[in-house]
Amino acid sequence: MLNTGLLELHSDCQNCFGLCCAALPFAASSDFAIDKNAGQPCPNLRNDFRCGIHTELRAKGFRGCTVYDCFGAGQKVSNLTYGGRDWLQAPETAGQMFEVFPVMRQLHELLWYLREALAFRGAESLHDSLKLMLEQTLMLTTLSPEELLKLEVHIHRAEVNELLLRASELARSTARGQLNPAPKRQKNYGRGADLIGAKLRQADLRCVSLRGAYLIAADLSGADLRHADLIGADLRDTNLSGADLRDSLFLTQAQLQAAKGDLAAQLPGSLQYPEHWSVKL
Structure with missing residues (x-):
């Protein structure tokens, strides 16, 4: 072992x-303020390998670093x-x-x-x-x-x-057979489903597969995502305010960091609320 x-x-x-x-590498965009090539140290990286603007990354245009x-x-x-x-x-x-x-x-x-x-x-x-x-x-x-x-x-x-x-x-x-009330009949989302900007507020998404789904800027506020498979789902600017993400499958801290949300959302015990979620949306 x-x-x-x-x-x-x-x-x-x-x-x-x-x-x-x-x-x-990264390119100047809404996530990064500048272009940087692979193998080129970021100008904000200090000689002690700490970020010189760590507490101001979002304000300085480096949101991508925070996710x-x-x-x-x-x-x-x-x-x-x-x-x-x-x-x-x-x-x-x-x-x-x-x-x-x-x-x-x-x-x-x-x-x-x-x-x-x-x-x-x-x-x-x-x-x-x-x-x-x-x-x-x-x-x-x-x-x-x-x-x-x-x-x-x-x-x-x-x-x-x-x-x-x-x-x-x-x-x-297993979860589908144990949940009470049982999930309603749900749409089958294929891997990589295009749900950009989708209106899924308070949707019952328990036990669905959202593997690799593009949920960029989608509204999932108040949605029930318990036991939903979120591996590889793109949650950039997804509204997760008040969403129930307990027991969701394969959710990562990076996905939460990329999303929007508030402290009314319910998260798996292994993950933390992102700092930018502190204000209720």
């Missing part, structure tokens, strides 16, 4: 070499893969480190989903498969930089996604 201490899936910027601020989550990949690359030797001390490692980081981030995102699936009621028959996949994915995160760059992550991701889909179907089917 691998050291369970490796399964740290929350961003810890205090123990990272500012990798998301240097490795990743990004590396799932703990940053500190893994910084302290395990490169043994605590940063790219300023060893500039010859910078290019490789910046390429390794997105690979590790994908693996850590999969670890987050696998760990969550293990807690689904109704998916117990998949526990052995989920645990094995979790172990395999954890093992991949301990590879050397050279091995990580050779890794065909898309193949591994496809295998994990197939397992996660089965876990979701079992969990939603």
Whole structure:
């Protein structure tokens, strides 16, 4: 068994070499005030790898930074893969480190989903498969930089996604049979459904699949999303005020950060209210 201490899936910027601020590109838009190329450190990144405008990111036009989550990949690359030797001390490692980081981030995102699936009621028959996949994915995160760059992550991701889909179907089917009152007959949303700007206020969306749905600027205020599968759903500017998201499947902190909402919304216990939700909409 691998050291369970490796399964740290929350961003810890205090123990990272500012990798998301240097490795990743972004373009001037409503999310970013400037253009930045991959491998180019953000001008707001200080030499101690802290953000110089961390408390003002949204006000300064860097909303995109506030919704990004590396799932703990940053500190893994910084302290395990490169043994605590940063790219300023060893500039010859910078290019490789910046390429390794997105690979590790994908693996850590999969670890987050696998760990969550293990807690689904109704998916117990998949526990052995989920645990094995979790172990395999954890093992991949301990590879050397050279091995990580050779890794065909898309193949591994496809295998994990197939397992996660089965876990979701079992969990939603189980919940559907136990909810009282039972969910009304619901529309079947296919993966990647175009729900941009959709009017779904107070909608009964219990146990539906919204996997990969485009819910940009949709109105889900007061909607019941318990046991809904939200993996990969695009919640940018989605109104979640007063929505019930308890027991929703695969919801992440980054998705909440991208959405709008208020403190009347009900969240899973593992997630926190974004700071910009403090004012009731």
